[in-house]
Amino acid sequence: MSTSCPHDPFKNQRKEKGTLRANFEDEEILMILGYKEVRRAAKDWKTFSSDYPFRVPIPSEEKLRTIRQLPIETNPPEHKDYRAIVEPFFKRPRSPEYVADIEELVTRMLGEALKKDSLEIVQEFALPLQSRALAHLLNVPEADAEFWISWGTNAFLGSDDDSAKGAALEDYIHRCLDAAEEKPGDDFFSALTEATFHDRKLTRDEMVGFVNLAFAGGRDTIINSVSYIIAYLGSHPEVLQALRDDPKMIITATEEFIRVITPITHLGRVCPVDTEVVGEKVEAGKRVSLCWASANYDETVFDEPEKILLDRKPNPHVAFGVGAHNCLGAAHARLLIRTLLQKFCEMDISVTLMNTKDNIEKESHYERTVSYSTLEVQLIQGGAQS
Amino acid sequence: MPTVTFITADGEKSVIENAEGSLMDIAVDNDIEGIDGACGGVCSCATCHVKVPAEWRQRVGSATEAEKDIFEFEDEADESSRLGCQVELTSELDGLTVHVVGL
Numbered sequence: 001m002s003t004s005c006p007h008d009p010f011k012n013q014r015k016e017k018g019t020l021r022a023n024f025e026d027e028e029i030l031m032i033l034g035y036k037e038v039r040r041a042a043k044d045w046k047t048f049s050s051d052y053p054f055r056v057p058i059p060s061e062e063k064l065r066t067i068r069q070l071p072i073e074t075n076p077p078e079h080k081d082y083r084a085i086v087e088p089f090f091k092r093p094r095s096p097e098y099v100a101d102i103e104e105l106v107t108r109m110l111g112e113a114l115k116k117d118s119l120e121i122v123q124e125f126a127l128p129l130q131s132r133a134l135a136h137l138l139n140v141p142e143a144d145a146e147f148w149i150s151w152g153t154n155a156f157l158g159s160d161d162d163s164a165k166g167a168a169l170e171d172y173i174h175r176c177l178d179a180a181e182e183k184p185g186d187d188f189f190s191a192l193t194e195a196t197f198h199d200r201k202l203t204r205d206e207m208v209g210f211v212n213l214a215f216a217g218g219r220d221t222i223i224n225s226v227s228y229i230i231a232y233l234g235s236h237p238e239v240l241q242a243l244r245d246d247p248k249m250i251i252t253a254t255e256e257f258i259r260v261i262t263p264i265t266h267l268g269r270v271c272p273v274d275t276e277v278v279g280e281k282v283e284a285g286k287r288v289s290l291c292w293a294s295a296n297y298d299e300t301v302f303d304e305p306e307k308i309l310l311d312r313k314p315n316p317h318v319a320f321g322v323g324a325h326n327c328l329g330a331a332h333a334r335l336l337i338r339t340l341l342q343k344f345c346e347m348d349i350s351v352t353l354m355n356t357k358d359n360i361e362k363e364s365h366y367e368r369t370v371s372y373s374t375l376e377v378q379l380i381q382g383g384a385q386s
Numbered sequence: 387m388p389t390v391t392f393i394t395a396d397g398e399k400s401v402i403e404n405a406e407g408s409l410m411d412i413a414v415d416n417d418i419e420g421i422d423g424a425c426g427g428v429c430s431c432a433t434c435h436v437k438v439p440a441e442w443r444q445r446v447g448s449a450t451e452a453e454k455d456i457f458e459f460e461d462e463a464d465e466s467s468r469l470g471c472q473v474e475l476t477s478e479l480d481g482l483t484v485h486v487v488g489l
Contacts, residue, residue, distance in 0.1 A: 036455065036458070039458070094422075252426070254426070255428045312428070313427070314429030314450065314452035314472070315429065316429045316456055320430075334426075
């Protein structure tokens with residue numbers, strides 16, 4: 001498919017048809033591409049169900065885990081009750097103490113990065129930042145993140161044997177939960193071991209399902225976003241001065257970066273009965289995709305969607321999903337990105353790009369540039385004024 | 387400077403005097419229950435949904451296209467719905483009362 005924007009390979013198909021039938025591994029999935037249709041389907045959980053373990057991600061994850069991820073792979077009304085169990089942790093980013101912790105983390109990591117002649121952002125900055133920030137979110141010691149960093153940018157993929165990597169992750173989660181059961185604290189694992197759901201304790205499988213999502217869900221998404229933004233600051237040095245002149249623009253810039261990147265291209269839903277979507281038939285048991293990435297470039301909603309307008313407002317993007325399942329980690333992700341931009345401004349850091357390689361999602365029917373797989377840069381303090 | 391009153395879903399009334407900015411900004415600054423303002427006011431997250439009483443609707447104005455797109459799929463939305471981030475509190479709106487829909 002020819003296209004001018006590497007982030008939006010769906011443009012022609014979205015305009016002409018509104019859907020795309022594409023294969024992921026051996027599964028044919030009808031991708032829903034238009035903004036309104038994506039929103040509509042995301043709200044209609046009876047027709048487009050999440051209540052199928054392993055089948056919300058695309059491609060499906062049967063081979064990567066044995067446990068249903070929670071709360072994402074459930075439908076209302078159970079979904080709401082599952083989500084309520086972990087919501088207090090994901091609201092922590094609203095507290096001033098938490099904001100201060102993240103500011104300290106970002107400042108410290110940028111300080112370390114400034115000491116190096118060059119660094120590869122994806123592995124040496126974005127991945128450790130994501131993992132250490134997650135330790136704060138789950139309220140465990142930051143040192144615990146050092147082991148998580150060793151998993152790489154994706155919790156399941158990237159080794160010689162992806163199913164073995166998934167199994168090792170489940171083993172580790174069991175160990176965390178064992179330790180929490182033995183000596184409960186104020187952390188995420190302990191909260192799960194003590195939680196009640198419909199007047200009973202959670203089963204071990206349910207606990208593992210929550211932790212699995214906490215580790216896998218906000219991982220490459222944040223890493224891709226952080227990497228993309230740092231590269232953008234390197235190629236657009238004027239941006240930091242604009243943000244310094246108008247610090248409120250950090251808020252709109254954060255949302256615009258999230259829209260443009262849309263780190264999760266799409267998520268799946270199963271149609272329990274024969275369904276018609278945008279004039280296309282979907283047989284019972286087959287999946288559709290809610291293509292957030294296409295929706296976020298829909299020209300009927302976003303003027304000049306391919307342009308990055310750091311003061312874009314309104315910006316009703318769906319990068320965090322929409323409806324009951326909207327991203328639990330959104331507040332944390334927003335805080336992290338806003339803080340990153342704020343500290344680049346305050347510390348007067350400029351980015352020199354040295355060696356970059358695109359991170360391209362290659363599927364049978366499209367290729368989409370998400371961010372960078374390699375991003376070697378030099379960070380210099382005071383460079384903006386020199 | 388105008389005064390605005392928020393009534394939360396459980397009936398709690400908060401009167402904010404000398405208020406400035408959007409209804410979302412004012413609500414977040416004053417910890418109004420049910421208004422989160424997660425996206426910072428760009429009309430993306432719909433966590434600042436309020437309802438405007440009929441007598442104020444003309445002065446406040448109707449929902450923008452972006453808001454309508456969001457309300458189309460919000461179960462509780464009706465013709466009185468606005469996103470707080472899209473309503474700037476001006477002197478003309480002094481004395482406004484809005485009902486918080488809640489998250």
